[in-house]
Amino acid sequence: MINKIRKFIDSTYFTNAMKVTIAAVIPVVVFSFLGHFAMGFTMALGAFFTYPSDIPSSLKHKINGILVTAFLVAGINLVVNLIHPYSWVFYPFLILLIFLLSMISVYGHRGTMISFSGLVTVSLSFSSLNTGWAILEHAGLILAGGLFYLTVSLLFYYIRPNRYVELQIAECIKLTAKYLKLRGDLWTLDSDKKVIIEKQLHLQVELNSIHQNIREVLINGSNNTASSNQNRKMLLVFISLVEILELALSTAFDHDKLNSKFDNHPKVLFTYQSLAYHLAASLKKISKSVKKRNNYVSKHNLLRDLNALQSTIDNYETDLGKIAASEGVFMLTTMLNYAEKQVEKIKIIEKAFTLPANSEDFKGIGKDLEKFLTPQYYPLSTLTQNLSFSSNIFRHSLRLTITLIIGFLIGISFPFQNVYWILLTVIVILRPTYGLTKERSFQRIIGTVLGGLIAFGILYFIKDNITISIFSILCILLGFTFTQINYKVSATFVTMYVVFIYGILTPNISDLVQYRILDTVVGAILAFLANHFLWPSWEFLNVPNHLEKSIRANQNYLKEIAAFYNKKGIVPISYRLARKNAFIEVGNLMSSYQRMSQEPKSKQKQLPQVYQLAVLNHSLLSSLASLGTYTQSNATTTASEAFNVVVDTVVKNLENSVVLLKGNDCCFEENTPKEELAMHFTSLKKIQEKELKKGFPADEEAFQLKMQEAQLVIEQLIWLINLSENITKTTKIIKSI
Incomplete structure (x- = not known):
């Protein structure tokens, strides 16, 4: 229990x-x-308003983001208060302000x-x-609260500058371990492979997200002195x-075939x-030691495990004889x-956490890594290009603006106690996706x-009041902690905090609770109805775009692999x-499927x-990664014409899938005829047959490496052809979406 509490307190969310x-x-x-509670509470609001912009990033981007937010929220409060008395200007301004902020x-x-x-600032401004100088004073206190939050955030940063990265790395290690554990589960006889693969896909989405967080902080901060x-x-x-994940993804075994092959040799x-x-x-275990900042001590002797596997392979070969065991030995050697x-x-990871850091170990490690980040600039053209109904954000901005205006009109037309709570509920609940x-x-x-x-x-x-104040502090602390973990629990603690604050300020607490619940219900209903009827962004409309990006990403990855296989040299x-x-876009496609599965049955098209x-x-990405990893890690032979023809066929299949998605059937690329393709595969297989006929040469290790290359490349090319054809066939079905 104590360990769980310690782990909770040390989490990024709690920090x-x-x-x-x-x-x-x-x-x-x-x-x-000092007798000025209202001034302190206004500064607290400034801190609350500024806090959301403090997201994972480099120190420079953190400071800039918080400063922009602090001045923006103070400015919004100032302008809303100044214009509010002039209704003929205020309402058009409010509509435009909400839309632009969205x-x-x-x-x-x-x-x-x-x-x-x-x-949130707009809603709580009400x-x-x-009036008068109080407007400027109120806005100034909000700005002061935002700047004070920046000071506190920087203090946390300098007290434990690397802790956030450590926790993110620890979480990444844990998720990667979970992925490897699922791969191990696939070897269990009669395992539900479909369920395991689906879990791997969901895990891939989580890993993509945490990889991006780590890149933002580490790569931008790699030059901090x-x-x-x-x-x-x-x-x-x-x-x-990342390389462990790629290796895991790239080594796709045919478990059914292997289980059948070694049915009589289960060991x-x-x-x-x-x-x-x-x-x-x-x-x-490494993940746990990083989180707890304990010295890492390896529990498993992995080298001994490798030797045990090698001994098992040797015994298998001895039992069956070299010729009879050759195919099995190739599989086991892979x-x-x-x-x-x-x-x-x-x-390498164990060494990083057990030995002192040596600058020579990291020489040149940050080279060209900035290219892996999304550029941090905000041109006006990005905004103007999204001012159309083809943009999900534009539709969501219109939806949110109309819903907030309706909520505001309901609040002032009927005897609601706090119209701003209706608006706040809508802002918090109404998301771009229905689910x-x-x-x-x-x-x-x-x-x-x-x-x-x-x-x-x-x-x-x-x-x-002192006891209630302590309760309110604990509630707001837990409310913010659970925002990303469990929103229901977060809403519970935030509500308790608000009730406690009003319990200190006003005796009519029962009325507050009733109105608070009523405001929340009205806001939630408005948000739900708006997302259902106001230009809803059903996920089936976005699926073709995610599909195209995923297919294109895999296609580009294949082209890069083929180029490297032909040219050799340093990986560009x-x-x-x-x-x-490719990793990101396949993860985005899976996320799209997850969102679609949460929508009404009538909208879950295909x-x-x-x-x-x-x-x-x-699966295509897995096969590509397998081919790419092998070509990087081994001295491969010269790429043959047959190899390039097969790769070209896969590229055309993927191109035709994209053409289908766009509804341009007439633009199909002519593909390699089946007969010619079979001939090229025969050409590739002859490499293997030719080597087999030679028997076992003196340099058996070189022979095995060459045979392994021939077998792996042929298998992956056949698999790529089958997968690309299946993608095209399935795309024809989904074309009607």
Whole structure:
């Protein structure tokens, strides 16, 4: 229990909640002591408004983002208060302001967070409308609160500058270990491979997200003089983790075939599965030691496991004889080579966390890595290009603007106590996707009712303001902590916090709870209806775009692999960028499928085919990564004409799939005839047959490497052809979406 509490307190979510809680509580306590509670509370609002923009990034981007948000929210409050008395100007201005703030989301994650802060500021501006000099004073206090939050955030950064990265790396290691564990599960007889593969796909989405967070902080911060060695050490670990994932994805075994092949030799596969589980367990233990900042001590002897697998292979070969066991030995050797590479990567990570950082170990490690980041600039053209109904953000901005105006009109037309709470509920709940909006609507209503009842019960028995104040601080701390973990729990604690604050300020607490619940229900209903009827962004409309991007990314990755296979030499940066993009786009396609599965049944058009295409693209990426990893790690022979013809056929198949998605059937590229393709495969197989006829040469190791190349390349090319054809066939079915 103590370990769980310690883990919770050390989490990124709790740390972020601590920052905003401290930045909000200190002004309230100080100004309350001086007899100016309202001033302290206004500064606390400034901290709350600014906090969302403090997202993972380099120090420079962190400071700039928080400063922009602090001045923006103060400016919004100032202008709303100045114009509010002039209704003929105020209402058109309010509509334009809400729309423009919503459109800021076109600038990515940071833009979305700044947009959210601005919209929350607009809604809460109606909670305290001022006149005269009080307008300027109120806006100034909000700005001061935002700047104070920046100060607190920087203090946390300099006290533990590397802790966020450590926790993100630890989480990345844990997720990677989970991925390897799932691969080990595939070797269990009668395992449900479909379920395991689906879990891997979902895990890929999580890994893509955390990879991006780590890139933003590490790559941008790799030149910070204060902790450059530490950053580069983490960068080395991160690169190793990406390579472990690529190796896992690239080594796709035919488990049914292998289980059948070694049916009479179960010890072979059992030994390998045990090694696979130990790979995952080793990473999991590293993750725990990083989180706890303990000294890492390896629990599993991976080198001994490798030797055990090698001994098992030798015994298998001895039992059957060299000729009879040759095919099986090739398969097992491929498995052993894969495991050796994974052990090598894990050893690099272990070394990084057990030995002192040496600058020579990281020499040149940050070269060209900036190219893996999304550029941080915000041209006006990005905004103007999204001013059309073809843009999801444009439709969502219109939807949100209309819903907020309707909520505002309902609030002032009927006897609602706090119109701003209706607006705030709409802003928090209404998301661009139907599934998330629906989920948040129910979670917020449940959390509000539950929080109101609990808080009301506590206030019924406890009347001491100091005790209630302590409860309110704990509630806001836990409310912010659970925002990303469990929104229902977060809404419960935030509601309790609001009720406690009003419990200190006003005796009519029962009326507050009733109105708070009513406001929340109205806001949730408005958000739900808006997402259903106002230009809804059903996911089936977005699927073709995600499909095209995923197919294109795989196609570009294949082209880079083929180019490297033909030219050899050093792996170019374009190859690594193509690989990264393929991973991301396949993950985005799976995310699209997940969102679609949360929508009404009537909108889940061709859902099985969408899932099938997600799996096919993932399998294609796996096969490509296998071919690419092999060509990088081994001295391959000269690429033959047959190899290039087959690759060209796969590229054309993928191109035809994109053409189908766009509805341009007439633009199909002529593909290689089946007969000619079969002839090229025959040509490739002759390499293997020719070597087999020669018998076993004196240099048996060189022979085995050559045979392994022939077998792997042929198998992957056949698999690529089949996958690309299946993608085209399934795309024909989904074309009607």
